[in-house]
Amino acid sequence: MMASYQQKIRHTLDDPRLQSAIYAASGRLMDHRSHAVAPAALPDFQELRTQANLIKKHAIENLDYYLQQFESNLTSHGGRVIYARDGSEVVSFLVGLAQDKQARLVVKSKSMTTEEIELTDRLQHNQLETVETDLGEFIVQLAGERPYHIVAPALHKTRYDVAELFSQRLGVEREVVPEKQTKIARSVLRRKFLAADIGLTGANFLVADPGAVVLVENEGNIRLTTTAPRMHVAVAGIEKIIPRAQDLAVFLKLLGRSATGQPLSVYTSFLCGPRRPSEIDGPEEFYVVLLDNGRTKLLGDREKRQSLYCIRCGACLNHCPVYRKIGGHNYPWTYSGPIGAILTPQFQGVMQAPWLPFASSLCGACAEVCPVKIDIPKLLLELRSEVKKAEARERQGRLERLGFRLWAWVMRHPRIYEMLGLTAAAVLASQESNGCLRQPPAVLNRGPLRAWFSQRDLPALPERSFRQAWRTRARVTRD
Amino acid sequence: MPREYILHKTRTALGRSVGQPPAPPPPVRMRLAELDIEARIQLFLEQIEKLAGKTRLACLHAEACAYLETLLAGAPAVASNAPFLRHCGITRLPSVRTGFTDAAELRAACATAHFGITSADYALADTGTLVLLSSSQEARLISLLPPVHVAVAPREKILTGLDELLALLPQPAAQTSSMVLITGPSRTADIEQILVRGVHGPGEIHVVVV
Numbered sequence: 001m002m003a004s005y006q007q008k009i010r011h012t013l014d015d016p017r018l019q020s021a022i023y024a025a026s027g028r029l030m031d032h033r034s035h036a037v038a039p040a041a042l043p044d045f046q047e048l049r050t051q052a053n054l055i056k057k058h059a060i061e062n063l064d065y066y067l068q069q070f071e072s073n074l075t076s077h078g079g080r081v082i083y084a085r086d087g088s089e090v091v092s093f094l095v096g097l098a099q100d101k102q103a104r105l106v107v108k109s110k111s112m113t114t115e116e117i118e119l120t121d122r123l124q125h126n127q128l129e130t131v132e133t134d135l136g137e138f139i140v141q142l143a144g145e146r147p148y149h150i151v152a153p154a155l156h157k158t159r160y161d162v163a164e165l166f167s168q169r170l171g172v173e174r175e176v177v178p179e180k181q182t183k184i185a186r187s188v189l190r191r192k193f194l195a196a197d198i199g200l201t202g203a204n205f206l207v208a209d210p211g212a213v214v215l216v217e218n219e220g221n222i223r224l225t226t227t228a229p230r231m232h233v234a235v236a237g238i239e240k241i242i243p244r245a246q247d248l249a250v251f252l253k254l255l256g257r258s259a260t261g262q263p264l265s266v267y268t269s270f271l272c273g274p275r276r277p278s279e280i281d282g283p284e285e286f287y288v289v290l291l292d293n294g295r296t297k298l299l300g301d302r303e304k305r306q307s308l309y310c311i312r313c314g315a316c317l318n319h320c321p322v323y324r325k326i327g328g329h330n331y332p333w334t335y336s337g338p339i340g341a342i343l344t345p346q347f348q349g350v351m352q353a354p355w356l357p358f359a360s361s362l363c364g365a366c367a368e369v370c371p372v373k374i375d376i377p378k379l380l381l382e383l384r385s386e387v388k389k390a391e392a393r394e395r396q397g398r399l400e401r402l403g404f405r406l407w408a409w410v411m412r413h414p415r416i417y418e419m420l421g422l423t424a425a426a427v428l429a430s431q432e433s434n435g436c437l438r439q440p441p442a443v444l445n446r447g448p449l450r451a452w453f454s455q456r457d458l459p460a461l462p463e464r465s466f467r468q469a470w471r472t473r474a475r476v477t478r479d
Numbered sequence: 480m481p482r483e484y485i486l487h488k489t490r491t492a493l494g495r496s497v498g499q500p501p502a503p504p505p506p507v508r509m510r511l512a513e514l515d516i517e518a519r520i521q522l523f524l525e526q527i528e529k530l531a532g533k534t535r536l537a538c539l540h541a542e543a544c545a546y547l548e549t550l551l552a553g554a555p556a557v558a559s560n561a562p563f564l565r566h567c568g569i570t571r572l573p574s575v576r577t578g579f580t581d582a583a584e585l586r587a588a589c590a591t592a593h594f595g596i597t598s599a600d601y602a603l604a605d606t607g608t609l610v611l612l613s614s615s616q617e618a619r620l621i622s623l624l625p626p627v628h629v630a631v632a633p634r635e636k637i638l639t640g641l642d643e644l645l646a647l648l649p650q651p652a653a654q655t656s657s658m659v660l661i662t663g664p665s666r667t668a669d670i671e672q673i674l675v676r677g678v679h680g681p682g683e684i685h686v687v688v689v
Contacts, residue, residue, distance in 0.1 A: 062493075083482040084481055085485065219665055219680065238485065245650065250508055263605075263606045263662075267680065270659070279614055280585055281620050282619055290485070299492035
């Protein structure tokens with residue numbers, strides 16, 4: 001496993017085009033961010049970070065309360081809340097909904113949470129056509145790949161790749177100008193938007209009071225996804241909760257700036273339920289699926305639960321010297337970069353990719369830029385020690401199994417058993433003093449044996465073993 | 480039941496019991512910088528221009544209407560039902576359709592219109608943002624489907640920034656199912672980080688402050 005990752009990573013390192021693409025893109029995003037959070041542009045940046053951290057901490061520590069508050073508030077405005085333990089429950093809810101309402105086409109906006117449960121593929125396998133509508137995700141979906149970066153999914157594709165892809169998959173003329181490529185995508189997707197029955201999104205924030213889904217974007221595909229189809233389904237991790245609408249004043253200022261250097265992203269949608277009777281347009285039905293998928297497992301650890309504060313801005317990726325070299329496709333799970341290195345082991349188990357927490361120079365850049373102040377290097381260290389412990393347990397387990405196999409073999413071979421017994425007796429006899437055995441021979445004086453002998457003595461061994469004595473006695477009886 | 484399972488697991492992990500109230504949340508943090516109205520207008524227009532939007536300051540309703548007439552130049556447009564647009568006379572312009580109450584009709588009109596004309600419930604000066612609440616007066620699709628979005632708003636709608644908006648509207652859900660903040664034209668940089676405007680939403684935005 002390790003070897004295959006090494007090979008894949010080597011492959012990326014040896015690709016000069018990919019190297020310069022990752023380097024340029026992450027560099028540009030770093031640049032934009034640093035201007036946007038400079039004291040001249042945002043004097044209270046550090047206080048905002050502290051406040052964001054405090055709010056997230058509070059929300060996570062009282063999560064059960066806020067989930068229920070969210071649920072009852074959204075329900076009172078005509079929305080429905082569904083809880084899902086894992087991806088299959090999300091899939092079966094959506095497939096069921098589509099069957100009930102005779103829905104055929106799903107338009108979907110970008111969401112890491114749905115990526116986590118491979119929702120698009122699984123819906124497609126259930127004969128529910130699902131189209132990614134974010135331009136980058138649309139490209140990645142056409143190519144049959146995984147997103148490369150949390151905010152820039154098609155970062156690894158050149159405009160020539162896109163031209164090739166569009167002409168092959170969409171049957172259009174080869175077109176290498178991004179502006180024209182965007183127009184092609186716009187017109188293809190516009191038809192989908194207007195024909196779709198279900199709009200599927202993630203959520204950037206779930207506001208407990210008043211029960212709202214907040215979505216942030218630049219393209220307008222989320223607004224279309226949540227407006228044109230007659231049903232809107234938002235799939236969100238349970239950790240996305242924040243207590244009050246007014247807390248958005250903090251998070252919205254941090255998110256756009258940290259992600260792309262924008263003071264506010266182009267569109268921020270604050271959605272609280274289906275269209276009201278007086279309103280002219282909007283979805284008739286509004287569902288929010290609250291997904292666990294392993295999140296409750298992380299809540300138990302006071303230190304590590306801070307991983308759930310993440311607002312998916314991607315700043316830690318752009319600033320990570322490791323991500324900037326190995327890129328987004330060499331991480332073992334949905335989340336890449338430093339945040340991926342702490343989320344993956346916790347969601348998937350540390351031994352899934354034991355090398356991952358070690359793939360960091362611990363330079364601390366990620367913690368420095370994190371808008372919610374997740375102490376990523378500290379968590380990496382903790383996960384490293386967990387990997388080491390798990391490895392030791394595994395080693396110990398192997399040794400023990402080997403020991404018992406050897407023992408079983410010896411027990412099946414009486415001659416060897418006796419020979420080993422006599423040898424052991426002879427060795428031990430040489431250590432005797434004053435009729436007892438105070439310590440084992442030097443080579444064995446370690447580990448459990450040493451511990452045992454440090455508190456106890458063994459009485460001296462008799463001169464003959466049980467087997468020897470038995471043989472003698474048998475001869476006597478026969479005489 | 481997934482609901483009970485998740486809530487139970489959450490409570491157990493956090494060491495909380497059923498119905499336990501939360502600890503007091505951290506106090507709301509807002510910074511209300513008070514700019515006077517002239518400064519707000521100026522900052523707002525500057526920010527919109529920075530986002531590649533076009534702006535116009537009109538003293539009179541009729542002036543706004545005349546500007547729009549030139550801008551539209553007879554191209555098909557859909558206007559929202561906001562009374563302010565009517566006051567300005569914009570809804571009476573020849574190529575403007577308005578008064579939609581049916582979602583399907585509205586959608587069909589927006590899909591073919593070149594201009595979508597709305598008012599704004601609020602505007603945020605420090606980021607150049609328009610705030611639209613979905614209602615019987617403002618439909619969502621008008622600022623979304625047509626390639627050009629024109630917003631015409633009276634100057635007193637301009638607030639300093641996000642903090643002020645959320646202080647004024649602590650409970651948006653009491654008024655609407657959808658509040659949208661629009662900061663500049665629709666854009667993407669998904670192909671080689673090259674900025675392209677007008678992906679799914681309008682690629683052009685015009686703001687007229689009256």
